[in-house]
Amino acid sequence: MGGGGEQFNLFVILFVRCGSIGWVIWALSVVALALMIKFCLDIRRKTILPGDVHAVIRQHFEVKQYREAIELTANEPSFLSYILHASLSEATHGYPAMERAMEEAAEHRTTVYLRRIEILNLIGNIAPMMGLLGTVWGMILAFFQIVEKGGTPPPGELADAIGIALVTTLEGLLVAIPVLGIYAMLRNRIDALSSEAIVASQELISAFRPGTKKA
Numbered sequence: 001m002g003g004g005g006e007q008f009n010l011f012v013i014l015f016v017r018c019g020s021i022g023w024v025i026w027a028l029s030v031v032a033l034a035l036m037i038k039f040c041l042d043i044r045r046k047t048i049l050p051g052d053v054h055a056v057i058r059q060h061f062e063v064k065q066y067r068e069a070i071e072l073t074a075n076e077p078s079f080l081s082y083i084l085h086a087s088l089s090e091a092t093h094g095y096p097a098m099e100r101a102m103e104e105a106a107e108h109r110t111t112v113y114l115r116r117i118e119i120l121n122l123i124g125n126i127a128p129m130m131g132l133l134g135t136v137w138g139m140i141l142a143f144f145q146i147v148e149k150g151g152t153p154p155p156g157e158l159a160d161a162i163g164i165a166l167v168t169t170l171e172g173l174l175v176a177i178p179v180l181g182i183y184a185m186l187r188n189r190i191d192a193l194s195s196e197a198i199v200a201s202q203e204l205i206s207a208f209r210p211g212t213k214k215a
Helices: 002-015 019-042 051-062 066-075 079-088 095-148 155-208
Strands: none
Touching: 019 095, 019 155, 051 066, 051 079, 051 155, 066 079, 079 095, 079 155, 095 155
């Protein structure tokens, strides 16, 4: 019975008595959760370097079906197709122009990915600050309670007020820690997969390098 009561009290403190700032933090957590799920689905190997698409493009290159490769990369939305299409579109200007176009396209698309997930970094930094704001405000109210009680409030009431004030800091950390962890993971995933896609693209367009015999 005691354990159940403690759990119920903790639930009440975290979700009922946390105050308006606490509710803002929980709202941020819901937004962050939705964004994390979306970004984890959007930023993965299937959308950056899909193996099946890579294999089909390689086959087009091996039989010199460059027009088909251009059409495929123009309609396929992956990172690999995007940078390859930019590169192949500059084929008439020579290999240096192709390589430069590929690098610029890769930098642009990588920047787009990083800007999208930056909102997680923002939430991860705002949440603990909101928690600290709630704690400071709660402590101010607790000290005013001391004044109203003539300097000697009941210790239980004062401890309760201070405890609830500290809850917002806990809530902020509970939101910030996983959000910043997922943000770091997504950044690493973007760096790793985009670099791998660039290497794959360079390998494919190397057939256009002067002095290289095309298959």
